[in-house]
Amino acid sequence: MQWEAVIGLEVHVQLATQSKIFSGASTAFGAEPNSQACAVDLGMPGVLPVLNENAVAMAVRFGLAINAEIPEYSVFERKNYFYPDLPKGYQTSQMAQPIIGRGEVEITHGEGDARLVRIHHAHLEEDAGKSLHEDYHGMTGIDLNRAGTPLLEIVSEPDMRSAAEASAYLKALHAIVTYLGISDGNMAEGSMRCDVNVSLRPAGSEQLGTRAEIKNVNSFRFVEQAIAFEIERQSEILEDGGRIVQETRLFDPDHGETRSMRLKEEANDYRYFPCPDLLPLMLDSAYIDHQRTLLPELPSEKRHRFTSELGLSAYDAGVLIATRPLAEYFEQVHAICGNAKLAANWVQSELMGRLNHDSLTVEESPVSATQLGELLVRLEDSTINGKGAKQVFADLWERRGESADELIEAHGLRQVTDSGAIETMIDEVIANSPVQVTQYREAPEDKRGKMIGYFVGQVMKLSKGTANPQQVNTMLREKLDALL
Amino acid sequence: MHDKTLAELARGLAGGQWTSRDITTALLERIERLDPTLNSFITVTGEQALHDAGEADEARARGQAGMLTGIPLAYKDIFCTEGVRTSCGSRMLDNFVAPYNATVVDKLRLAGTVSLGKTNMDEFAMGSSNENSYYGPVRNPWDQSLVPGGSSGGSAAAVAAGLVPAALGTDTGGSIRQPAAFCGITGLKPTYGRVSRYGMVAYASSLDQGGPLARTAEDCAWLLNVMAGHDARDSTSVSRSVPDYTSELDKPLDGLRIGLPREYFGEGLDGGVDSAIRDAIRVYESLGASVIDVSLPHTELAIPTYYVIAPAEASSNLSRYDGVRFGHRCDNPDTLEDLYKRSRAEGFGEEVKRRILIGTHTLSEGFFDAYYRKAQQVRRLIRQDFLDAFRQVDVLMGPAAPTPAFPLGETADPLQMYLQDIYTIAINLAGIPGISVPAGFVGQRPVGLQILAPHFAESHLLNVAHAFQQATDWHQRRPDIDGSEPA
Numbered sequence: 009m010q011w012e013a014v015i016g017l018e019v020h021v022q023l024a025t026q027s028k029i030f031s032g033a034s035t036a037f038g039a040e041p042n043s044q045a046c047a048v049d050l051g052m053p054g055v056l057p058v059l060n061e062n063a064v065a066m067a068v069r070f071g072l073a074i075n076a077e078i079p080e081y082s083v084f085e086r087k088n089y090f091y092p093d094l095p096k097g098y099q100t101s102q103m104a105q106p107i108i109g110r111g112e113v114e115i116t117h118g119e120g121d122a123r124l125v126r127i128h129h130a131h132l133e134e135d136a137g138k139s140l141h142e143d144y145h146g147m148t149g150i151d152l153n154r155a156g157t158p159l160l161e162i163v164s165e166p167d168m169r170s171a172a173e174a175s176a177y178l179k180a181l182h183a184i185v186t187y188l189g190i191s192d193g194n195m196a197e198g199s200m201r202c203d204v205n206v207s208l209r210p211a212g213s214e215q216l217g218t219r220a221e222i223k224n225v226n227s228f229r230f231v232e233q234a235i236a237f238e239i240e241r242q243s244e245i246l247e248d249g250g251r252i253v254q255e256t257r258l259f260d261p262d263h264g265e266t267r268s269m270r271l272k273e274e275a276n277d278y279r280y281f282p283c284p285d286l287l288p289l290m291l292d293s294a295y296i297d298h299q300r301t302l303l304p305e306l307p308s309e310k311r312h313r314f315t316s317e318l319g320l321s322a323y324d325a326g327v328l329i330a331t332r333p334l335a336e337y338f339e340q341v342h343a344i345c346g347n348a349k350l351a352a353n354w355v356q357s358e359l360m361g362r363l364n365h366d367s368l369t370v371e372e373s374p375v376s377a378t379q380l381g382e383l384l385v386r387l388e389d390s391t392i393n394g395k396g397a398k399q400v401f402a403d404l405w406e407r408r409g410e411s412a413d414e415l416i417e418a419h420g421l422r423q424v425t426d427s428g429a430i431e432t433m434i435d436e437v438i439a440n441s442p443v444q445v446t447q448y449r450e451a452p453e454d455k456r457g458k459m460i461g462y463f464v465g466q467v468m469k470l471s472k473g474t475a476n477p478q479q480v481n482t483m484l485r486e487k488l489d490a491l492l
Numbered sequence: 493m494h495d496k497t498l499a500e501l502a503r504g505l506a507g508g509q510w511t512s513r514d515i516t517t518a519l520l521e522r523i524e525r526l527d528p529t530l531n532s533f534i535t536v537t538g539e540q541a542l543h544d545a546g547e548a549d550e551a552r553a554r555g556q557a558g559m560l561t562g563i564p565l566a567y568k569d570i571f572c573t574e575g576v577r578t579s580c581g582s583r584m585l586d587n588f589v590a591p592y593n594a595t596v597v598d599k600l601r602l603a604g605t606v607s608l609g610k611t612n613m614d615e616f617a618m619g620s621s622n623e624n625s626y627y628g629p630v631r632n633p634w635d636q637s638l639v640p641g642g643s644s645g646g647s648a649a650a651v652a653a654g655l656v657p658a659a660l661g662t663d664t665g666g667s668i669r670q671p672a673a674f675c676g677i678t679g680l681k682p683t684y685g686r687v688s689r690y691g692m693v694a695y696a697s698s699l700d701q702g703g704p705l706a707r708t709a710e711d712c713a714w715l716l717n718v719m720a721g722h723d724a725r726d727s728t729s730v731s732r733s734v735p736d737y738t739s740e741l742d743k744p745l746d747g748l749r750i751g752l753p754r755e756y757f758g759e760g761l762d763g764g765v766d767s768a769i770r771d772a773i774r775v776y777e778s779l780g781a782s783v784i785d786v787s788l789p790h791t792e793l794a795i796p797t798y799y800v801i802a803p804a805e806a807s808s809n810l811s812r813y814d815g816v817r818f819g820h821r822c823d824n825p826d827t828l829e830d831l832y833k834r835s836r837a838e839g840f841g842e843e844v845k846r847r848i849l850i851g852t853h854t855l856s857e858g859f860f861d862a863y864y865r866k867a868q869q870v871r872r873l874i875r876q877d878f879l880d881a882f883r884q885v886d887v888l889m890g891p892a893a894p895t896p897a898f899p900l901g902e903t904a905d906p907l908q909m910y911l912q913d914i915y916t917i918a919i920n921l922a923g924i925p926g927i928s929v930p931a932g933f934v935g936q937r938p939v940g941l942q943i944l945a946p947h948f949a950e951s952h953l954l955n956v957a958h959a960f961q962q963a964t965d966w967h968q969r970r971p972d973i974d975g976s977e978p979a
Contacts, residue, residue, distance in 0.1 A: 047592055051812040053585065053693040054572045054594060056726050086808050088855070090832055097811020150816070279855035281864055284697035284805055286727055 010211040011243045014219075015174050015204065015235060016166035019181055020159045021191045022135070022199040023066045029134050029158035030057030030100065037197050041151035045137070049156040051095030056285050059084075063158040064289065066190035067107045067132050068299045070160060073184050073306050074127055076111025078296055084132075084286045088279040092150050093137035101161075103280045106131035107289065113164075113184065114308040116326050117176035122308070125177050126165040133159050160190070166205065166216065171235035175228050178202060179330070182228075183307040187332045195227050202231060204259075206238040208246060217242075218252040222266050225259045234259040238266055310335055318348035327356055333370045337377045344381025347388055354384060358401050375404045383412035395473060396421040424475045427483065430467070433475065434487055437466040449492055460484055493518045494654035495970055498563055498711035501657055505552065505562050512545035512552075512562025516606055519564055523608065523655045526973060529636065532650040534569045534627045535577050536609040544606040551604060559714060561604030566659040568647050569610035570617055571597050571702070572691040580693045581613040581625040581643075584813045584820045584839030594691025595723045596660065596702055603718045608656055612646030615841045616810065617667055617695040619643050620912040621903065624843045629900055632674060633971040634936055638897040641671030641912075647705045648675040653973050658706035658715060662692060664699045665798055666892070666916025669928035672705050673892035673940020676930045676969060678957065679705040680712040683947050684923035685730035687716075688723030694809040696802035697728075699920040708967055709929065709957035713737035716950060732948065740951045741958040745779045748956065751786035751885030756915050762895040764934030769891050772931040772941045775963050776889075776956075784885050788877040793870050794918035795910055800854050800867035801921070806844075807851025813839060846906065875922040878944070887956055888944040891915055892928040896937035915942060925950050929957045930966035938966075 028035055031048035048055045071078045083105040086098040108130035116122045135157040140149035162181060168174045182200060185191040192199050207219035220242070225234045242252055256275075257266040282288075305313075307329045314325035328338045334355075342351040359380065363373060383404070387397045400415045409415040416422055424430060438445060441463070448459050460481070467480045493515055496504070504510050520538045527533050541564065548562035572578045572590035579585045593601070601607075614624040622630040622645025630645040632638035633653035640649040644661030648671035651659050661668040663681035672679025680703045687702045694700060704715035717738065722731040750773065757766060773783060815821035815835025822834035840848070854863035881888060893912055903909050919926045924947055931941035941960070945953035961967050 050817060052572075052591070052818070053578065053580065053588065053812070054590070054689075054691040056690050056728075058725060058727055088808050088811060090811065090814060092814075092816050092828065095812060095817060097814060098808050277857045279808070279852065279857075279860075281804060281808070281855050281860070284728075285694075 009247070011208040011239070011246065012211045012213070013169055013235070013239050014166045014207045014209060014216060015168035015170075017164045017168070017174060017177060017205070017231075018203040019162045019164075019178065020135075020201040021162060021181070021185050023063050023158040023160055024189065024191050025060055025062045025066070025158050027060060028156035029060050029063045029132065031156055033156065035157050039153055041140075041149070041153060043153065045152035045155055049095065049152055051097070057100060057283075059286060059289070060158060063132060064107070064291075065299055066158075066188070067130065067160050068291065068296060069188050069303060070130060070162075070185065070190060071108035071111060072296070072300050072303055073188055074111035074113050076127060076130070077109030078107070078291060079105065079109055080291055081105065082107040082289045082291075084283045084289070085280045086283050089276045091136065091139075092148060093139045093152070093155070095137065095152060095155055099134060099136060100283055100286070101133035102131035105288075107291075113177060113180050115173065115176040115180045116311070116322065117172050122311075125167045125180075128163045128165050130160055130162040133161060135159050166207075171232040171239070174204065174235055175232045178228055178231055180307070183330060183332075187304055187307055189304075198226065201226050204231060204234055204238075206235055206242070207252070208239065208242045218254050220252065220255055220257050220266070222257045222259050223269065227261075230259060230261050233261075233264045234266055237264060241266070304332070307332075307335075314348075318342070320348060320352050324352045324356065328352060331370070337370050337373070340377035341381040341384065344378065345384035345388055347384065350384055350388065351381070354380060358398070362405055374407055375401065379404050379411060386412055386416060390423055390425060390476065392416055392421050393423050393473075393477060396423065420472065421474060424471055425479060427479065430471075430475055430479055430483055433467050433470045434463075434480070434484055437463055437470060438487065438491075441466065445488070445491065448488055456488075460488065463488070494522055496657065497707045498560075498657040498714060499708070502559055502563060502714070506557070512548040512564075512606060513542065515562070516541050516545035516564050516608070519608060519656060526653055527650075527655060529631060530633060530649055530653055530655075531628050531630050532612055532640075532646040532653065532655060533566065533609050534579055534581070534612050534646070537576055537607060538609075540576075541606050541608050548604050548606055558604055560600070560718060562606060563604070563658075564606045564608050564656055565600060566608050566611050566647060566650055566656045567597060568613050568644050568659065568661045570613060570662055570693045571610075571660060572693070573597055573607065573610065576610065578610065578693065579626070580617070581615040581627060582839065582841065582844070583626045584836075585693075585818075586626065586820065588818055590691070592691060595688035595725060596719045597691065599718050599721075600715075611644070611650055611659055614643035614645065614667075615844050616693070616806070617643040617662055617664055617700075618806070618843045618847055620666065620670060620909050621898070621900075622646065622671070623900065624841055626841060631900070632897050633973045634676060634897070634938060637899050638937065639674065639900050641674035641893070641897060643667040643671075644679075644705060645671045648672055648677060648679065651675070651677045651705050651707065652971060654970065658704055658711055660702060660715075660719075661705050662695075662700055662702050663916075663920065664696050664701075664802060665920050666913040668703050668705060669892045669916050669926055669940065669942055670912060672928040673942070674897040674938065676938030676940075676966070676971070677705055677707055678709055678712055678927065678929050678961075678967060679703065680709075680716065680927045680950070680954070681919065681925060682716060682720065682950055683730075683925045684920070685728055686925070686948065686950065687719045688721070688726045688729045690723055690725040694805075696805040697809060698805060699798075699802060701920070708961055709927065709954045710738065710741055710961075712927070713741060713954045713958075716954075720950075730948075735951050737951050737954055740955045743955050745776065745781050745956065745959050748776070748779075748781035748887070749885040750776055750781050750783050751881050751888045752783060753786055753788045753791065753881070753888055753890055755788050755791035756890030760894050760911065760914070761891060762934065765891050765894065765896060765939050768932035768934065768939040769889070769941055772960065772964075773889060775960060779959055779963060786881045786884060786888070788874075788881060788918065790870065790874045790877050791914075791918060794874055794921060795914060797867045797870045797874065797921060798913070798917045799850065799910065800863045801871065803847040803851030804855050804864050805851070807848045807855065810840075810844070810848055815839070843906070871921045874918050878918075878922045878924055878946075882946045886945070887953065890942055892940035892942040896934045896939055919944060923947060925953050927953055927957050929960055930969070931960075931964070932966055933969075938969075
């Protein structure tokens, strides 16, 4: 049978506030264990939470970015369960009345058109601490630095149908939160964590199958791997006439597989109820309008502008908007050189190629957008040719010079476009190549095109690469054809 | 010195009749002599108190004294006090030394008061007799075979016995007003949100409110002046200016409209209490007040509503006592589950466990709507009862408790015990302020008159209570305790 996968994601985004969601302790990553947990984070007797307004502002900006309903009134609730890294014995979260209602995220992948994934809601909550099982023989270490870090949990509708779509959705969310500056989006440090719900149904069916929830899927690649594995696992069971059990599974990145963690029957009863220590959160339209003024141009808006106004392909636009720094780099290069396609090509091939090779981010690029833009200006106005431009780029990368113009002068790369000078060189090459000239003259017409390459090469060599190759080509053909 | 009011002590300090060290020394001596029997303190911080008293006297010598500088106080052991054990009357926190002060403790320290220590209480403020303390029951200074009431029983007994002029308590369902009534003193529960809850160990967060227990309404006013106000660390504290609560104390009561809720004078009310309260009402009539019969129709739902909401919140609030970070931990746990189960089984007493179980049940899937949601709906009706009544009258009056203090060990049935709070509990559900003032005796057992006012009308409430204390001397009666020997 043909099976269709139905996929929904729950993504926890760590918000980039300076302090925690309900206390004044710092949220910086990587500090000594328990050095960034105050009395409130430790759940000491008598302490009370105070909501961090910055976390609220960030959630609202996310809501605006996904065109979501933002209710006037939302409520914090307590999710009760016991775990050693959960200091109060409950997590303060939102359930019945979350801060962000229904919205939508535009995704694109491959050559396909953009489509929308519906967002069910997004809610604010506090993170738990970490249990450290290694390094303690027969014991568990507890680090509460992370306890109370603000999270925005974004829950999608089950709108994705393939691992690639799920990954594209996660990338789109990543782009939105990093464009908004509400998260650093660092998946390796856990700033974005993903739980995946997967079920299968016969193709064409409208009914949902029984789902498995896969926890701890924390990279774009793992999302694809976990879903691919899960689709395979579930379809095998269904093909054999078996039934899927509703369960929570854990993704094991070392083996690329998912494993059962607990069955639905073993799930906690979290006994949600409104947190009596926090007042309901009221947001008026003036506040929301103010947050709207703080929104940057969003990735989907940039994509549309890059294709419709700059004439880039959907693919190029998709690559360039992936992160805000990359898009802004491209835009600066374009602003200087004025040729969007040229700028797009250079950013994607030369720049990104070298960045990937050296494992650098665009912010760490040795070549600034201004430097690249100025280099492309010289390519555009034919001061240098493509080969020279690549040489200058390599020099800029190695920091052998400050600017393209300086390097062009230093290496004498200024292109020769003076036809008198080129003609002199051509005459010299023809004079020195009697054998090749004879061969050219005797060759049938359709072979001559290829043979001209030799003469072009000789002229370029003579010019030390500075002659305009196009011009050399045209003039050579005229000269040689005149000898026929 | 021990039978003076806080205001009298303050005036004596200001007039140079005595120093804070004089008072503190005398009271510490008295605690040492009498408290082994009364058991009203869990921790006495004598050395610190003498040191602080010395500093208060020095501040006064420099001309830097305020009204309360050098006044000794005691805190119910539910208020976190930096560097001093905060047990909450529980084995669970027997080893817990708070690393910070509750906001009200900070405020009162800043005002120059001197803490003598931490008073006994029902474990986690759950109880109406102070018999639920890990540190043993408190005895009523009027008759040591009687309970002092609860849960702020230690604070009430200490003030009544003249061990301290005033003490702080908390009131979730009557825990300031009922022990104040049983011990013949004055106890004020402010409006919910008027006093910060930060650093007050939570029992039921939407009901808990800290307040003073003292000899007079005037003393309560002086303390509330310092305690009240918005606290950035408590989101439920109200941002509203704090008046001088002493400024209206002496206003005449001409034209005061007193409502008597008929539900507060029905079945179950002790005859002696009933007649004492009716006598008190007549005093008010003689002061120019008129009396109006009113109804609070949802009164009978207050106890069941409270016993859904308070345990639900408590079951969550007390989850943090898991043996992991602080508090009691069982010996040699085998597994995580063993650690949780034994630490909590050993650390909590019976009543606390009972309420955790009730609360866990009412919040459970499938029961939430029938219990918690329904209780919240009824809570709104109860609140509306009071708002409606206050459209006809300025204050409501009635007994603080259905009986005077009862013998220790007599009430074993928890449901019977819960009925003790029948006149006090609805006030917490509505969030309004209430005060209990001494209003006579049944035999040797004090009776408390409860006065209720609209939200944030503490000034008026204290005015009404003060007028009664200007016209009567019940608040000046003292138990004959000095002759008694330790049992």
